[in-house]
Amino acid sequence: MSIDKETVKKIASLSRIAITEAEADAFVPELNQILGWVEQLGEVDCSKVEPMTAVIPNKLRLREDVVTDGAIRDKILANAPVAEHGFFAVPKVIE
Amino acid sequence: MTESTYRIQGGTGEWEVVIGLEVHAQITSESKLFSGASTEFGAEPNTQVSLVDAAMPGMLPTLNAECVRQAVRTGLAIDAQINKYSRFDRKNYFYADLPQGYQISQLYHPIVGEGVIQISLDEKDPDAHGKVIGVERIHIEQDAGKLMHDQHPTMSYVDLNRCGVALMEIVSKPDMTSPKEAAAYVRKLRSILRYVGSCDGNMEQGSMRADVNVSVRKPGGELGTRTETKNVNSMRFIQAVIEYEAQRQVDVIEDGGTVVQETRLFDPDKGETRSMRSKEDAHDYRYFPDPDLLPLELEDDFIFDCKASLPELPDEKRARYKNVLGLSAYNAAVLTAEHETALWFEELLETTDEPEKIASSAANWVTSELFGALNRMGLSIENSPVSPAQAAELLGLVADGTISGKIAKQVFEIMLETGDGAKKIVEEQGLKQESDTGAIEKVIADVMAANEDKVAQYRDGKDKLFGFFVGQTMKAMQGKANPQVVNELLKKTLG
Structure with missing residues:
Protein backbone atom coordinates (compact mmCIF):
# COMPACT_ATOMS: atom_id res chain seq x y z
CA MET A 1 0.00 0.00 0.00
CA SER A 2 1.32 3.36 -0.95
CA ILE A 3 0.07 6.87 -0.35
CA ASP A 4 0.27 9.78 -2.77
CA LYS A 5 0.02 13.49 -2.14
CA GLU A 6 -3.68 13.64 -3.03
CA THR A 7 -4.46 11.01 -0.38
CA VAL A 8 -2.45 12.93 2.20
CA LYS A 9 -4.43 16.09 1.43
CA LYS A 10 -7.71 14.24 1.57
CA ILE A 11 -6.95 12.64 4.93
CA ALA A 12 -5.88 16.02 6.26
CA SER A 13 -9.12 17.56 5.06
CA LEU A 14 -11.27 14.76 6.53
CA SER A 15 -9.40 15.22 9.81
CA ARG A 16 -9.83 19.00 9.64
CA ILE A 17 -6.06 19.54 9.81
CA ALA A 18 -4.72 22.43 7.74
CA ILE A 19 -1.46 21.57 6.00
CA THR A 20 0.65 23.49 3.52
CA GLU A 21 1.77 22.11 0.15
CA ALA A 22 5.28 21.71 1.57
CA GLU A 23 3.97 19.77 4.54
CA ALA A 24 1.90 17.55 2.26
CA ASP A 25 5.03 16.79 0.23
CA ALA A 26 6.92 15.95 3.41
CA PHE A 27 4.16 13.68 4.76
CA VAL A 28 4.08 11.45 1.66
CA PRO A 29 7.37 9.64 2.32
CA GLU A 30 6.87 9.74 6.09
CA LEU A 31 3.47 8.06 5.96
CA ASN A 32 4.69 5.57 3.37
CA GLN A 33 7.56 4.62 5.66
CA ILE A 34 5.17 4.06 8.56
CA LEU A 35 2.85 1.98 6.40
CA GLY A 36 5.75 -0.04 5.06
CA TRP A 37 6.92 -0.71 8.57
CA VAL A 38 3.45 -1.86 9.67
CA GLU A 39 3.07 -3.95 6.56
CA GLN A 40 5.85 -6.21 7.75
CA LEU A 41 3.18 -7.75 9.97
CA GLY A 42 1.61 -9.08 6.81
CA GLU A 43 4.51 -11.50 6.50
CA VAL A 44 3.11 -13.49 9.42
CA ASP A 45 0.23 -15.82 8.59
CA CYS A 46 -2.39 -15.14 11.26
CA SER A 47 -5.40 -16.30 9.27
CA LYS A 48 -6.07 -18.94 11.90
CA VAL A 49 -5.53 -16.69 14.91
CA GLU A 50 -8.45 -15.01 16.69
CA PRO A 51 -8.02 -11.23 16.79
CA MET A 52 -6.95 -10.22 20.30
CA THR A 53 -9.15 -7.55 21.80
CA ALA A 54 -7.55 -7.31 25.24
CA VAL A 55 -4.20 -8.28 26.70
CA ILE A 56 -5.79 -9.80 29.78
CA PRO A 57 -8.80 -12.14 29.75
CA ASN A 58 -11.57 -9.62 30.07
CA LYS A 59 -15.21 -9.24 29.22
CA LEU A 60 -17.24 -6.24 28.25
CA ARG A 61 -18.93 -4.91 31.35
CA LEU A 62 -22.44 -3.52 31.09
CA ARG A 63 -24.27 -0.87 33.13
CA GLU A 64 -27.73 -1.03 34.61
CA ASP A 65 -30.12 1.39 32.93
CA VAL A 66 -30.29 4.06 35.62
CA VAL A 67 -29.73 7.80 35.52
CA THR A 68 -26.56 8.53 37.46
CA ASP A 69 -25.17 11.53 35.64
CA GLY A 70 -26.06 14.86 34.02
CA ALA A 71 -27.33 18.16 35.45
CA ILE A 72 -23.81 19.59 35.25
CA ARG A 73 -24.36 22.17 32.55
CA ASP A 74 -21.85 24.64 33.97
CA LYS A 75 -19.11 22.04 33.86
CA ILE A 76 -20.10 20.92 30.37
CA LEU A 77 -19.97 24.47 29.03
CA ALA A 78 -16.98 25.59 31.09
CA ASN A 79 -14.41 25.18 28.32
CA ALA A 80 -16.59 26.34 25.44
CA PRO A 81 -15.13 29.34 23.60
CA VAL A 82 -18.67 30.73 23.35
CA ALA A 83 -21.77 29.62 25.24
CA GLU A 84 -25.10 31.44 25.22
CA HIS A 85 -28.41 30.69 26.94
CA GLY A 86 -27.17 27.26 28.00
CA PHE A 87 -26.08 26.29 24.49
CA PHE A 88 -22.67 25.93 22.91
CA ALA A 89 -22.51 28.65 20.26
CA VAL A 90 -20.55 27.83 17.12
CA PRO A 91 -20.06 29.55 13.76
CA LYS A 92 -23.25 29.01 11.78
CA VAL A 93 -23.34 25.63 10.08
CA ILE A 94 -26.37 25.29 7.89
CA GLU A 95 -27.26 23.30 4.81
CA MET B 1 -49.64 -7.19 -5.31
CA THR B 2 -51.16 -4.40 -7.33
CA GLU B 3 -48.66 -1.78 -6.26
CA SER B 4 -45.76 -3.61 -7.86
CA THR B 5 -47.00 -1.86 -10.95
CA TYR B 6 -46.01 1.58 -9.61
CA ARG B 7 -44.12 3.14 -12.50
CA ILE B 8 -42.68 6.48 -13.50
CA GLN B 9 -43.73 7.40 -17.03
CA GLY B 10 -40.67 8.78 -18.79
CA GLY B 11 -40.10 9.92 -22.36
CA THR B 12 -38.33 6.64 -23.11
CA GLY B 13 -40.96 4.45 -21.50
CA GLU B 14 -41.69 3.17 -18.03
CA TRP B 15 -39.30 3.19 -15.09
CA GLU B 16 -39.36 1.08 -11.97
CA VAL B 17 -38.43 2.45 -8.55
CA VAL B 18 -36.29 0.54 -6.03
CA ILE B 19 -36.43 1.67 -2.41
CA GLY B 20 -34.49 0.73 0.70
CA LEU B 21 -34.97 2.35 4.10
CA GLU B 22 -32.62 2.84 7.02
CA VAL B 23 -34.83 3.58 9.99
CA HIS B 24 -33.26 5.12 13.08
CA ALA B 25 -35.34 4.23 16.10
CA GLN B 26 -34.56 5.62 19.52
CA ILE B 27 -34.27 2.75 21.99
CA THR B 28 -36.54 3.26 24.98
CA SER B 29 -34.24 3.60 27.98
CA GLU B 30 -33.83 5.78 31.05
CA SER B 31 -30.18 6.58 30.45
CA LYS B 32 -27.93 6.90 27.42
CA LEU B 33 -26.17 4.15 25.49
CA PHE B 34 -22.75 4.72 27.05
CA SER B 35 -23.37 7.14 29.92
CA GLY B 36 -25.63 7.62 32.91
CA ALA B 37 -27.24 10.85 31.66
CA SER B 38 -31.02 10.92 31.25
CA THR B 39 -32.75 10.50 27.89
CA GLU B 40 -35.94 12.33 28.83
CA PHE B 41 -37.35 14.48 26.05
CA GLY B 42 -37.75 18.22 26.34
CA ALA B 43 -35.24 19.11 29.08
CA GLU B 44 -33.38 22.43 29.28
CA PRO B 45 -30.43 22.47 26.84
CA ASN B 46 -27.28 20.65 27.93
CA THR B 47 -28.70 19.58 31.29
CA GLN B 48 -28.73 15.89 30.33
CA VAL B 49 -25.11 15.66 29.33
CA SER B 50 -22.36 13.79 31.10
CA LEU B 51 -18.66 14.32 30.58
CA VAL B 52 -18.74 11.13 28.49
CA ASP B 53 -21.36 12.58 26.13
CA ALA B 54 -19.42 15.83 25.83
CA ALA B 55 -16.34 13.76 24.89
CA MET B 56 -14.10 15.19 27.58
CA PRO B 57 -10.62 13.66 27.53
CA GLY B 58 -10.17 10.47 29.52
CA MET B 59 -13.84 9.50 29.60
CA LEU B 60 -14.72 5.88 28.86
CA PRO B 61 -18.00 4.51 27.50
CA THR B 62 -19.85 1.80 29.47
CA LEU B 63 -22.58 -0.04 27.58
CA ASN B 64 -26.19 0.14 28.82
CA ALA B 65 -27.50 -3.43 29.29
CA GLU B 66 -31.11 -2.44 28.67
CA CYS B 67 -30.28 -1.06 25.21
CA VAL B 68 -28.70 -4.40 24.29
CA ARG B 69 -31.75 -6.24 25.59
CA GLN B 70 -34.16 -4.09 23.59
CA ALA B 71 -32.18 -4.48 20.37
CA VAL B 72 -32.16 -8.26 20.80
CA ARG B 73 -35.90 -8.33 21.56
CA THR B 74 -36.55 -6.25 18.44
CA GLY B 75 -34.49 -8.66 16.37
CA LEU B 76 -36.38 -11.63 17.75
CA ALA B 77 -39.68 -9.91 16.96
CA ILE B 78 -38.82 -9.84 13.26
CA ASP B 79 -37.48 -13.41 13.24
CA ALA B 80 -33.97 -12.15 12.75
CA GLN B 81 -30.71 -13.87 13.42
CA ILE B 82 -29.20 -12.72 16.73
CA ASN B 83 -25.44 -12.42 16.57
CA LYS B 84 -23.94 -13.70 19.79
CA TYR B 85 -20.76 -11.85 18.93
CA SER B 86 -20.95 -8.18 17.95
CA ARG B 87 -18.58 -5.25 18.12
CA PHE B 88 -18.58 -1.50 18.18
CA ASP B 89 -16.81 0.59 15.57
CA ARG B 90 -16.01 4.26 15.29
CA LYS B 91 -17.56 6.12 12.38
CA ASN B 92 -15.42 9.21 11.98
CA TYR B 93 -16.69 12.58 10.84
CA PHE B 94 -16.59 16.17 11.99
CA TYR B 95 -19.74 18.07 12.69
CA ALA B 96 -20.75 20.51 15.39
CA ASP B 97 -23.34 18.13 16.84
CA LEU B 98 -20.77 15.38 17.45
CA PRO B 99 -18.18 16.34 20.07
CA GLN B 100 -16.37 12.98 19.92
CA GLY B 101 -15.55 13.43 16.25
CA TYR B 102 -16.90 9.93 15.75
CA GLN B 103 -20.12 8.06 16.31
CA ILE B 104 -19.91 4.70 18.07
CA SER B 105 -21.79 2.31 15.80
CA GLN B 106 -21.55 -1.30 14.60
CA LEU B 107 -20.40 -1.65 11.01
CA TYR B 108 -18.59 -4.97 10.77
CA HIS B 109 -20.40 -7.06 13.37
CA PRO B 110 -23.98 -5.85 14.01
CA ILE B 111 -25.94 -7.32 16.90
CA VAL B 112 -28.86 -8.44 14.70
CA GLY B 113 -28.67 -10.02 11.24
CA GLU B 114 -31.30 -10.79 8.62
CA GLY B 115 -35.00 -10.75 9.45
CA VAL B 116 -38.36 -10.12 7.80
CA ILE B 117 -41.30 -7.77 8.10
CA GLN B 118 -44.69 -8.66 6.66
CA ILE B 119 -46.37 -5.58 5.21
CA SER B 120 -49.75 -4.93 3.68
CA LEU B 121 -51.13 -2.26 1.40
CA ASP B 122 -54.68 -2.85 2.51
CA GLU B 123 -54.98 -2.00 6.18
CA LYS B 124 -58.56 -3.23 6.17
CA ASP B 125 -57.71 -6.71 4.95
CA PRO B 126 -53.97 -7.24 5.40
CA ASP B 127 -53.98 -10.81 4.15
CA ALA B 128 -55.29 -9.76 0.77
CA HIS B 129 -52.33 -7.61 -0.28
CA GLY B 130 -49.36 -8.83 1.71
CA LYS B 131 -45.66 -8.69 0.88
CA VAL B 132 -42.55 -9.66 2.79
CA ILE B 133 -39.81 -7.04 3.12
CA GLY B 134 -36.37 -8.25 4.12
CA VAL B 135 -34.41 -6.61 6.91
CA GLU B 136 -30.68 -6.68 6.28
CA ARG B 137 -29.51 -5.94 9.81
CA ILE B 138 -30.10 -3.98 13.01
CA HIS B 139 -27.22 -2.34 14.79
CA ILE B 140 -26.87 -0.18 17.88
CA GLU B 141 -25.38 3.30 17.71
CA GLN B 142 -25.27 6.72 19.36
CA ASP B 143 -27.43 9.66 18.40
CA ALA B 144 -25.82 13.07 17.81
CA GLY B 145 -26.69 16.41 19.44
CA LYS B 146 -29.10 18.98 18.10
CA LEU B 147 -28.25 22.15 16.21
CA MET B 148 -30.42 25.24 16.17
CA HIS B 149 -29.80 27.72 13.42
CA ASP B 150 -32.55 30.27 13.92
CA GLN B 151 -31.65 31.68 17.32
CA HIS B 152 -28.74 33.91 16.36
CA PRO B 153 -27.76 35.75 13.15
CA THR B 154 -24.24 34.33 12.84
CA MET B 155 -24.07 31.45 15.30
CA SER B 156 -25.58 27.99 15.54
CA TYR B 157 -26.57 26.76 18.98
CA VAL B 158 -25.65 23.26 20.09
CA ASP B 159 -27.65 21.20 22.57
CA LEU B 160 -26.03 17.89 23.49
CA ASN B 161 -29.01 16.40 25.38
CA ARG B 162 -29.64 13.92 22.57
CA CYS B 163 -25.96 13.21 22.15
CA GLY B 164 -25.25 9.61 23.11
CA VAL B 165 -28.89 8.51 23.26
CA ALA B 166 -29.19 4.91 22.01
CA LEU B 167 -30.52 4.27 18.51
CA MET B 168 -31.23 1.13 16.58
CA GLU B 169 -30.55 1.45 12.90
CA ILE B 170 -32.87 -0.93 11.12
CA VAL B 171 -31.70 -1.45 7.55
CA SER B 172 -34.15 -2.89 5.04
CA LYS B 173 -33.26 -4.69 1.85
CA PRO B 174 -34.08 -2.78 -1.33
CA ASP B 175 -37.34 -4.70 -1.50
CA MET B 176 -39.84 -1.87 -1.85
CA THR B 177 -41.08 -0.64 -5.20
CA SER B 178 -43.57 2.13 -4.44
CA PRO B 179 -44.09 5.01 -2.00
CA LYS B 180 -47.07 3.16 -0.55
CA GLU B 181 -45.01 0.07 0.16
CA ALA B 182 -42.40 2.19 1.92
CA ALA B 183 -45.09 3.82 4.06
CA ALA B 184 -46.63 0.42 4.85
CA TYR B 185 -43.20 -0.86 5.88
CA VAL B 186 -42.57 2.05 8.24
CA ARG B 187 -46.08 1.75 9.67
CA LYS B 188 -45.62 -1.95 10.35
CA LEU B 189 -42.14 -1.52 11.76
CA ARG B 190 -43.43 1.21 14.07
CA SER B 191 -46.25 -1.05 15.24
CA ILE B 192 -43.82 -3.88 16.02
CA LEU B 193 -41.43 -1.57 17.89
CA ARG B 194 -44.30 -0.26 19.98
CA TYR B 195 -45.54 -3.78 20.76
CA VAL B 196 -42.04 -4.83 21.76
CA GLY B 197 -41.60 -1.62 23.74
CA SER B 198 -38.16 -0.99 22.31
CA CYS B 199 -39.08 2.39 20.78
CA ASP B 200 -42.04 4.71 21.33
CA GLY B 201 -42.29 5.36 17.58
CA ASN B 202 -42.92 9.05 18.10
CA MET B 203 -41.96 10.60 14.78
CA GLU B 204 -42.76 14.20 15.79
CA GLN B 205 -40.24 14.00 18.63
CA GLY B 206 -37.70 12.39 16.35
CA SER B 207 -37.81 8.96 18.01
CA MET B 208 -38.11 7.46 14.55
CA ARG B 209 -36.69 8.83 11.34
CA ALA B 210 -35.62 7.34 8.05
CA ASP B 211 -32.84 7.63 5.51
CA VAL B 212 -34.52 6.95 2.19
CA ASN B 213 -32.52 5.19 -0.53
CA VAL B 214 -34.01 5.50 -4.00
CA SER B 215 -32.89 4.37 -7.45
CA VAL B 216 -34.68 3.84 -10.75
CA ARG B 217 -34.29 1.27 -13.52
CA LYS B 218 -36.06 -0.03 -16.57
CA PRO B 219 -38.45 -2.76 -15.41
CA GLY B 220 -36.43 -5.86 -14.60
CA GLY B 221 -33.14 -4.17 -15.58
CA GLU B 222 -29.90 -3.67 -13.66
CA LEU B 223 -30.10 -1.68 -10.40
CA GLY B 224 -29.49 2.03 -10.92
CA THR B 225 -27.30 4.36 -8.85
CA ARG B 226 -29.04 5.30 -5.63
CA THR B 227 -29.28 8.51 -3.67
CA GLU B 228 -29.81 8.68 0.07
CA THR B 229 -32.11 11.33 1.49
CA LYS B 230 -31.32 11.80 5.18
CA ASN B 231 -33.46 12.21 8.26
CA VAL B 232 -36.98 12.11 6.87
CA ASN B 233 -39.30 12.31 9.83
CA SER B 234 -42.84 11.55 8.72
CA MET B 235 -44.70 8.93 6.77
CA ARG B 236 -45.95 11.56 4.35
CA PHE B 237 -42.47 13.01 3.75
CA ILE B 238 -41.03 9.54 3.10
CA GLN B 239 -43.53 9.09 0.30
CA ALA B 240 -42.90 12.59 -1.02
CA VAL B 241 -39.14 11.98 -1.10
CA ILE B 242 -39.59 8.78 -3.11
CA GLU B 243 -41.95 10.39 -5.61
CA TYR B 244 -39.71 13.41 -6.06
CA GLU B 245 -36.42 11.50 -6.24
CA ALA B 246 -37.72 8.88 -8.66
CA GLN B 247 -39.01 11.54 -11.05
CA ARG B 248 -35.82 13.60 -10.71
CA GLN B 249 -33.59 10.61 -11.46
CA VAL B 250 -35.67 9.63 -14.50
CA ASP B 251 -35.40 13.22 -15.79
CA VAL B 252 -31.63 13.25 -15.24
CA ILE B 253 -31.12 9.98 -17.10
CA GLU B 254 -33.47 10.81 -19.94
CA ASP B 255 -31.71 14.17 -20.41
CA GLY B 256 -28.52 12.22 -21.00
CA GLY B 257 -27.05 12.71 -17.53
CA THR B 258 -26.09 10.21 -14.85
CA VAL B 259 -27.38 9.94 -11.33
CA VAL B 260 -24.68 10.75 -8.80
CA GLN B 261 -24.48 8.63 -5.67
CA GLU B 262 -24.88 11.27 -3.00
CA THR B 263 -26.53 12.32 0.21
CA ARG B 264 -29.55 14.56 -0.17
CA LEU B 265 -31.78 16.58 2.09
CA PHE B 266 -35.56 16.92 1.94
CA ASP B 267 -37.09 20.38 2.04
CA PRO B 268 -40.64 19.90 3.33
CA ASP B 269 -41.70 23.45 2.38
CA LYS B 270 -40.76 23.04 -1.26
CA GLY B 271 -41.46 19.31 -1.38
CA GLU B 272 -38.12 18.62 -3.04
CA THR B 273 -34.74 17.10 -2.28
CA ARG B 274 -31.38 18.74 -2.79
CA SER B 275 -27.76 17.73 -2.61
CA MET B 276 -25.96 18.09 0.73
CA ARG B 277 -22.59 19.28 -0.51
CA SER B 278 -21.11 19.31 2.96
CA LYS B 279 -21.55 15.55 3.05
CA GLU B 280 -19.71 14.83 -0.17
CA ASP B 281 -17.14 12.89 1.82
CA ALA B 282 -19.96 11.22 3.71
CA HIS B 283 -18.95 7.74 2.70
CA ASP B 284 -15.38 8.22 3.82
CA TYR B 285 -15.97 7.48 7.49
CA ARG B 286 -12.71 5.57 8.10
CA TYR B 287 -14.41 3.05 10.36
CA PHE B 288 -12.29 1.09 12.79
CA PRO B 289 -13.06 -1.03 15.89
CA ASP B 290 -13.54 1.14 18.96
CA PRO B 291 -10.58 0.38 21.22
CA ASP B 292 -12.55 1.57 24.27
CA LEU B 293 -15.04 -1.27 24.00
CA LEU B 294 -14.56 -5.03 24.11
CA PRO B 295 -16.70 -7.26 21.89
CA LEU B 296 -20.27 -7.79 23.04
CA GLU B 297 -20.92 -11.48 23.65
CA LEU B 298 -24.40 -12.79 24.36
CA GLU B 299 -25.29 -15.96 26.28
CA ASP B 300 -28.01 -18.37 25.16
CA ASP B 301 -29.89 -17.84 28.42
CA PHE B 302 -30.00 -14.11 27.83
CA ILE B 303 -31.41 -14.54 24.32
CA PHE B 304 -33.92 -17.09 25.62
CA ASP B 305 -35.11 -14.64 28.29
CA CYS B 306 -35.44 -11.89 25.68
CA LYS B 307 -37.60 -14.19 23.57
CA ALA B 308 -39.75 -15.19 26.54
CA SER B 309 -40.36 -11.54 27.38
CA LEU B 310 -41.94 -10.71 24.02
CA GLN B 429 -82.96 8.44 33.44
CA GLY B 430 -85.48 5.63 33.09
CA LEU B 431 -83.97 4.42 29.83
CA LYS B 432 -84.62 0.79 30.52
CA GLN B 433 -86.01 -0.99 27.52
CA GLU B 434 -89.58 -2.25 27.81
CA SER B 435 -89.71 -5.94 26.94
CA ASP B 436 -92.88 -6.69 28.85
CA THR B 437 -95.31 -7.98 26.21
CA GLY B 438 -98.36 -6.84 28.17
CA ALA B 439 -97.25 -3.22 28.22
CA ILE B 440 -96.27 -3.26 24.56
CA GLU B 441 -99.52 -4.97 23.49
CA LYS B 442 -101.44 -2.22 25.22
CA VAL B 443 -99.62 0.48 23.26
CA ILE B 444 -100.07 -1.44 20.02
CA ALA B 445 -103.77 -1.65 20.66
CA ASP B 446 -103.89 2.14 21.12
CA VAL B 447 -101.90 2.73 17.93
CA MET B 448 -104.19 0.46 15.94
CA ALA B 449 -107.28 2.09 17.35
CA ALA B 450 -106.00 5.51 16.34
CA ASN B 451 -105.14 4.36 12.81
CA GLU B 452 -107.96 2.10 11.79
CA ASP B 453 -107.77 3.20 8.14
CA LYS B 454 -104.11 2.20 7.91
CA VAL B 455 -104.80 -1.12 9.60
CA ALA B 456 -107.37 -1.84 6.92
CA GLN B 457 -104.96 -0.83 4.13
CA TYR B 458 -102.25 -3.05 5.63
CA ARG B 459 -104.59 -6.00 5.81
CA ASP B 460 -105.47 -5.31 2.15
CA GLY B 461 -101.87 -6.02 1.27
CA LYS B 462 -100.04 -2.70 1.73
CA ASP B 463 -97.10 -4.38 3.51
CA LYS B 464 -95.01 -1.26 3.56
CA LEU B 465 -97.17 0.18 6.30
CA PHE B 466 -95.60 -2.23 8.76
CA GLY B 467 -92.78 0.22 9.34
CA PHE B 468 -95.31 2.91 10.13
CA PHE B 469 -96.77 0.83 12.96
CA VAL B 470 -93.33 0.06 14.34
CA GLY B 471 -92.51 3.76 14.28
CA GLN B 472 -95.75 4.79 15.97
CA THR B 473 -95.33 2.17 18.69
CA MET B 474 -91.73 3.13 19.38
CA LYS B 475 -92.64 6.79 19.41
CA ALA B 476 -95.44 6.20 21.91
CA MET B 477 -92.92 4.42 24.13
CA GLN B 478 -90.16 7.07 23.75
CA GLY B 479 -87.97 4.61 21.91
CA LYS B 480 -87.66 2.36 24.92
CA ALA B 481 -89.58 -0.61 23.64
CA ASN B 482 -87.58 -3.69 22.74
CA PRO B 483 -87.71 -3.50 18.93
CA GLN B 484 -87.64 -7.25 18.52
CA VAL B 485 -90.64 -7.72 20.80
CA VAL B 486 -92.50 -4.87 19.06
CA ASN B 487 -91.93 -6.52 15.70
CA GLU B 488 -93.14 -9.89 16.86
CA LEU B 489 -96.25 -8.55 18.57
CA LEU B 490 -97.17 -6.29 15.65
CA LYS B 491 -96.90 -9.15 13.21
CA LYS B 492 -99.16 -11.23 15.42
CA THR B 493 -101.75 -8.52 16.03
CA LEU B 494 -101.90 -7.13 12.51
CA GLY B 495 -102.19 -10.67 11.19
Missing part, protein backbone atom coordinates in the same frame (compact mmCIF):
# COMPACT_ATOMS: atom_id res chain seq x y z
CA PRO B 311 -45.67 -10.01 23.97
CA GLU B 312 -48.02 -11.49 21.40
CA LEU B 313 -47.02 -9.58 18.26
CA PRO B 314 -49.39 -7.83 15.81
CA ASP B 315 -49.48 -10.58 13.15
CA GLU B 316 -50.16 -13.38 15.66
CA LYS B 317 -52.70 -11.25 17.47
CA ARG B 318 -54.52 -10.37 14.29
CA ALA B 319 -54.71 -14.03 13.27
CA ARG B 320 -56.06 -14.97 16.69
CA TYR B 321 -58.69 -12.22 16.63
CA LYS B 322 -59.83 -13.48 13.27
CA ASN B 323 -59.64 -17.23 13.80
CA VAL B 324 -60.35 -17.67 17.49
CA LEU B 325 -62.49 -14.66 18.34
CA GLY B 326 -64.22 -14.70 14.97
CA LEU B 327 -63.73 -11.01 14.20
CA SER B 328 -63.94 -9.63 10.67
CA ALA B 329 -60.65 -9.11 8.86
CA TYR B 330 -61.21 -5.38 9.11
CA ASN B 331 -61.87 -5.32 12.86
CA ALA B 332 -58.97 -7.67 13.55
CA ALA B 333 -56.63 -5.41 11.57
CA VAL B 334 -57.83 -2.16 13.11
CA LEU B 335 -57.78 -3.45 16.68
CA THR B 336 -54.27 -4.89 16.46
CA ALA B 337 -52.50 -2.10 14.56
CA GLU B 338 -51.75 -0.27 17.81
CA HIS B 339 -50.75 -2.21 20.89
CA GLU B 340 -52.69 0.13 23.18
CA THR B 341 -55.92 -0.49 21.28
CA ALA B 342 -55.47 -4.26 21.46
CA LEU B 343 -54.74 -4.10 25.20
CA TRP B 344 -57.84 -1.98 25.80
CA PHE B 345 -59.97 -4.37 23.77
CA GLU B 346 -58.59 -7.40 25.60
CA GLU B 347 -59.23 -5.80 28.96
CA LEU B 348 -62.82 -5.40 27.87
CA LEU B 349 -63.05 -9.06 26.88
CA GLU B 350 -61.52 -10.13 30.18
CA THR B 351 -64.63 -8.93 32.00
CA THR B 352 -66.44 -12.01 30.72
CA ASP B 353 -65.82 -15.74 30.96
CA GLU B 354 -66.80 -16.28 27.34
CA PRO B 355 -64.94 -13.66 25.32
CA GLU B 356 -65.88 -15.29 21.99
CA LYS B 357 -69.52 -14.47 22.68
CA ILE B 358 -69.11 -10.74 23.01
CA ALA B 359 -65.99 -10.29 20.86
CA SER B 360 -67.72 -9.31 17.64
CA SER B 361 -70.19 -6.86 19.14
CA ALA B 362 -67.44 -5.41 21.36
CA ALA B 363 -65.15 -5.06 18.34
CA ASN B 364 -67.84 -3.27 16.35
CA TRP B 365 -68.55 -0.99 19.27
CA VAL B 366 -64.87 -0.12 19.82
CA THR B 367 -64.13 0.56 16.15
CA SER B 368 -67.25 2.66 15.58
CA GLU B 369 -68.62 4.21 18.80
CA LEU B 370 -65.46 4.46 20.88
CA PHE B 371 -63.12 5.46 18.04
CA GLY B 372 -65.71 7.98 16.86
CA ALA B 373 -65.93 9.56 20.29
CA LEU B 374 -62.15 9.59 20.84
CA ASN B 375 -61.64 11.12 17.43
CA ARG B 376 -64.16 13.85 18.18
CA MET B 377 -62.46 14.62 21.49
CA GLY B 378 -58.94 14.37 20.06
CA LEU B 379 -57.98 11.71 22.61
CA SER B 380 -55.93 8.55 22.27
CA ILE B 381 -57.30 5.30 23.65
CA GLU B 382 -54.96 5.41 26.66
CA ASN B 383 -56.80 8.55 27.73
CA SER B 384 -60.28 7.28 27.01
CA PRO B 385 -62.74 8.78 29.51
CA VAL B 386 -64.59 5.45 29.49
CA SER B 387 -62.71 2.44 30.89
CA PRO B 388 -62.89 -1.09 29.44
CA ALA B 389 -64.89 -2.17 32.51
CA GLN B 390 -67.40 0.64 31.99
CA ALA B 391 -67.71 -0.29 28.33
CA ALA B 392 -68.32 -3.90 29.30
CA GLU B 393 -71.13 -2.79 31.60
CA LEU B 394 -72.75 -0.84 28.76
CA LEU B 395 -72.42 -3.69 26.27
CA GLY B 396 -73.76 -6.10 28.87
CA LEU B 397 -76.95 -4.04 29.14
CA VAL B 398 -77.43 -4.29 25.37
CA ALA B 399 -76.66 -8.01 25.35
CA ASP B 400 -79.22 -8.88 28.01
CA GLY B 401 -81.87 -6.72 26.38
CA THR B 402 -82.03 -4.10 29.14
CA ILE B 403 -81.49 -1.33 26.59
CA SER B 404 -81.58 -1.19 22.80
CA GLY B 405 -78.57 -0.44 20.65
CA LYS B 406 -80.02 2.96 19.91
CA ILE B 407 -80.45 3.84 23.58
CA ALA B 408 -76.91 2.52 24.19
CA LYS B 409 -75.53 5.32 22.01
CA GLN B 410 -77.42 7.83 24.12
CA VAL B 411 -76.15 6.24 27.35
CA PHE B 412 -72.58 6.25 26.00
CA GLU B 413 -72.78 9.99 25.34
CA ILE B 414 -73.91 10.55 28.93
CA MET B 415 -71.09 8.31 30.18
CA LEU B 416 -68.58 10.45 28.28
CA GLU B 417 -70.02 13.63 29.74
CA THR B 418 -70.55 12.59 33.35
CA GLY B 419 -68.22 9.64 33.86
CA ASP B 420 -71.14 7.73 35.41
CA GLY B 421 -71.65 4.01 34.91
CA ALA B 422 -74.14 2.73 32.34
CA LYS B 423 -76.41 0.99 34.87
CA LYS B 424 -76.68 4.11 36.99
CA ILE B 425 -77.55 6.24 33.96
CA VAL B 426 -80.18 3.78 32.73
CA GLU B 427 -81.78 3.64 36.19
CA GLU B 428 -81.74 7.36 36.84
